[in-house]
Amino acid sequence: MKRNVRWMHVLMGAVATVLLLGVCAWAGGDGDVAAQMAEAAGTGGMPWWAWPVILLFFCFILGIIAVLAGVGGGVLYVPLVSGFFPFHLDFVRGAGLLVALAGALAAGPGLLKRNFASLRLALPVALIASSCAIVGAFLGMALPTNIVQLCLGGTIMFIAILLLVSKNTAHPVVTKQDAVGLALGINGAYHDPSTGELVEWKTHRTLPGLLMFIIIGIMAGMFGLGAGWANVPVLNLMMGAPLKVAVGTSKFLLSITDTSAAWVYLNNGCVIPLMAIPSVVGLMLGSFVGVRLLAKAKPAFIRYMVIGVLLFSGGKALLKGLGF
């Protein structure tokens, strides 16, 4: 498995270089055409290929920051790209869901094998969240753009505050499992590599926790965000899953929740490959590098930096929604 992962890192690095060089080489070989295209497109003198290249680098950096800050890529991608790039919010949300989906799919196998993600916890939660994500996606597409921008800005600022004040618990105390959790057999155990201990867990307040995923699913679908920022506190603080299981299951859950919403955006034409694919590839490559930097980074500083970025981009989305 380790060899597989190392091999994948090398492969992805090589592919990114090829991707970048390929685009530049093509454009460089036909500069006049590119310049004419840019003029015709009216993108401030930028040739068409400049945006995918900028997006690839931007998402690469975003991927590093997201891993270091412990947030999903989508929550940074949607407000920042809709605020600072020329793309309409419809396409940013479509690409944002693909970004969150690809990251979750890539992380899923490792989390499931280590038992940090639990199918028994994820299946009931995913069914609720993914159904509601479809509703959210339709809501997001039916509402006027400025309203969605306003709601997005408010949500992003709320997430920033949530990150600032929430204090997750590594091992919540669950004295007695509730009836719903017991009936569904939502419990498990994992080996904690940091302590070498076998950690057994079970849930409480399962029904209210499951109901919270109605709101989380709608928000994920509506704004094209991965909803890890909301999944973790509900699974950990409300339902009593250990932090590692909450984080792992949350990441895995995104692969299911975002799938349902991604199809809605896909079927409605909200995915433009020219901008969506560099976003996905850039963010995934950044995530790989971020994981390697994780050991050396100062998480507290990065956490505050991300909170600052979220407040700023949330504010910008609010202003955009208000027409400024």
Next chain:
Amino acid sequence: MSEKTKGTASPEQISYANLLFYGCWTGLGIMIVTYLIYVLGLMSPHVSMDHVVQLWSRPVHDYLTQGNVPSGWGWVGLLGKGDFLNFLGIVLLAGLTIVCYIPLIPAYLKKKDPVFAILALAEVLILLVAASGIVGGGAH
């Protein structure tokens, strides 16, 4: 010794993880290859590059009408075009969860766990409905 006392993942969880691993990397590989074919101009696009750049700052409705872009599964008919060829990798990633969920149904039935078999079946149906495009969108 049970899976719980050992702290190991259940067999169905391991199968899911393996399927996800290979499917995910295959999807990303296809995505990168088809993107290179597209941007290097090896296959002509349905919507020209200059037109995409104009349309991506407008609402999706304008993109669909002015770019003559089909919605739903209409992209299948345009797989011969560089831009729509990219949907192969995207759709593989978007459909991977459905593929991974299907083996869970017989696995849970075999374990005499009908509740989780029904949960898995319901999830497959929901994702299939979302993928089918049956439920219409209100794109603006």
